[in-house]
Amino acid sequence: MSVDRTSIERMFDLDETGLIEEIARLERVKSAAAAGQARVTAVLADRRRSAEAAAGVPRVKQCRGLAGEVGLARRDSPARGGRHLGFATALVFEMPHTLAALECGALSEWRATLIVRESACLSVEDRRTLDAEMCADVSGLEGKGDRRVTADAKAIAYRLDPQAVVDRAAKAEAERTVTIRPAPDTMAYVSILLPVAKGVGVYAALKRAADTTFDSRSRGQVMADTAFERITGQSAEVADPVAVEMVITDETLLGGDDTAAVVSGYGPIPASVARGLVDRAVTDERSRATLRRLYRHPKSGQLVAMESRSRFFPKGLAKFIELRDQTCRTPYCDAPIRHRDHAQPHHRGGATSAENGLGECERCNYAKESPGWEVSAGTDETGLHAAEFVTPTGHHYRSTAPPLPGPIVIQVSDVEVRIGIALAEYEAA
Numbered sequence: 001m002s003v004d005r006t007s008i009e010r011m012f013d014l015d016e017t018g019l020i021e022e023i024a025r026l027e028r029v030k031s032a033a034a035a036g037q038a039r040v041t042a043v044l045a046d047r048r049r050s051a052e053a054a055a056g057v058p059r060v061k062q063c064r065g066l067a068g069e070v071g072l073a074r075r076d077s078p079a080r081g082g083r084h085l086g087f088a089t090a091l092v093f094e095m096p097h098t099l100a101a102l103e104c105g106a107l108s109e110w111r112a113t114l115i116v117r118e119s120a121c122l123s124v125e126d127r128r129t130l131d132a133e134m135c136a137d138v139s140g141l142e143g144k145g146d147r148r149v150t151a152d153a154k155a156i157a158y159r160l161d162p163q164a165v166v167d168r169a170a171k172a173e174a175e176r177t178v179t180i181r182p183a184p185d186t187m188a189y190v191s192i193l194l195p196v197a198k199g200v201g202v203y204a205a206l207k208r209a210a211d212t213t214f215d216s217r218s219r220g221q222v223m224a225d226t227a228f229e230r231i232t233g234q235s236a237e238v239a240d241p242v243a244v245e246m247v248i249t250d251e252t253l254l255g256g257d258d259t260a261a262v263v264s265g266y267g268p269i270p271a272s273v274a275r276g277l278v279d280r281a282v283t284d285e286r287s288r289a290t291l292r293r294l295y296r297h298p299k300s301g302q303l304v305a306m307e308s309r310s311r312f313f314p315k316g317l318a319k320f321i322e323l324r325d326q327t328c329r330t331p332y333c334d335a336p337i338r339h340r341d342h343a344q345p346h347h348r349g350g351a352t353s354a355e356n357g358l359g360e361c362e363r364c365n366y367a368k369e370s371p372g373w374e375v376s377a378g379t380d381e382t383g384l385h386a387a388e389f390v391t392p393t394g395h396h397y398r399s400t401a402p403p404l405p406g407p408i409v410i411q412v413s414d415v416e417v418r419i420g421i422a423l424a425e426y427e428a429a
């Protein structure tokens with residue numbers, strides 16, 4: 001982004017007091033803009049719902065793709081779009097004081113979200129009471145951080161309707177899950193979302209292991225190793241991940257260059273780490289590795305196409321789309337791929353092909369089936385595989401598949417064939 005000289009110069013005219021005031025003023029502008037966005041979003045939701053109700057769409061199916069539309073308009077994932085939508089509707093129609101506090105800058109968008117979230121289990125009437133108690137007098141919000149705001153809202157909700165809070169806890173339990181995301185320096189965070197008692201139990205068990213282990217490792221290292229060993233059943237010292245799949249250039253694999261490899265579901269890892277993983281998979285008898293050749297487009301660097309006529313995506317094609325797309329292809333959605341499906345649906349003549357195939361998360365796959373959505377996909381003149389999403393309001397959004405790391409690319413996974421055979425075939429080619 002280019003620096004706007006004039007506005008920078010204007011900042012230089014301010015003294016430090018003035019600069020602090022400018023920071024505070026811009027923060028108020030952000031809050032006011034968030035309040036404005038909430039109003040517009042709530043009006044849109046209301047209008048869509050009425051129109052669909054008038055057209056006879058059943059209530060549960062109304063506003064089905066709207067979360068995705070809000071997400072796209074805000075350059076956010078559909079999951080966040082859904083949260084923005086719920087937040088806006090609650091704030092505008094049920095929580096006028098919180099909305100006003102956001103509008104005047106007494107609350108940031110995030111703190112307003114926390115209040116809405118804590119009140120979500122309440123009846124509309126109780127929610128209005130909480131809204132007034134928390135935000136009718138904005139001086140009460142002065143100096144309160146995220147935790148205080150959450151704790152205050154939680155306390156009021158519990159006082160108003162203890163049963164609702166308990167029921168909500170039971171519902172939250174159903175959302176327990178495990179997720180992974182990359183951390184800096186080729187590390188990864190693996191998070192387990194558990195009910196509090198079980199979460200504390202996991203932590204206590206690991207802590208106990210640290211308390212009773214005396215070697216050169218730190219407590220943190222012992223806890224991390226113990227978690228790995230108990231979950232995978234393998235020793236932390238020797239084991240590699242059970243089934244790593246990665247994409248690596250031929251040059252990198254053979255040591256000729258150091259282009260990063262890409263591990264599915266994780267992202268880029270340094271060449272030396274990738275080579276180490278392959279070496280160990282080849283030499284370690286307990287592990288097997290296979291190679292499969294993949295070719296990239298000379299201009300765009302993406303995986304090239306495959307064709308098939310069957311209705312369901314064949315296994316090879318599904319794998320191909322997964323490798324090409326890496327994450328859900330909806331713009332701004334980074335969710336893992338769950339469905340490999342037709343961009344243009346099969347019942348409307350869409351081909352079962354890599355061209356017309358898209359990797360998508362569950363939510364996005366259902367959203368694009370909603371009325372008014374049009375999705376198309378294909379390779380453009382530069383060789384990029386592009387998907388175009390047209391929403392019911394006629395807005396266009398585009399996403400392209402990410403490039404592969406090198407001219408000839410090899411996918412490595414640890415099943416089926418031995419690595420030596422595939423490598424020889426590759427070298428002969």
Ligand SMILES: [Zn+2]
Pocket residue numbers: 078328329330333334335360361362363364365
């Ligand atoms: Zn998605």
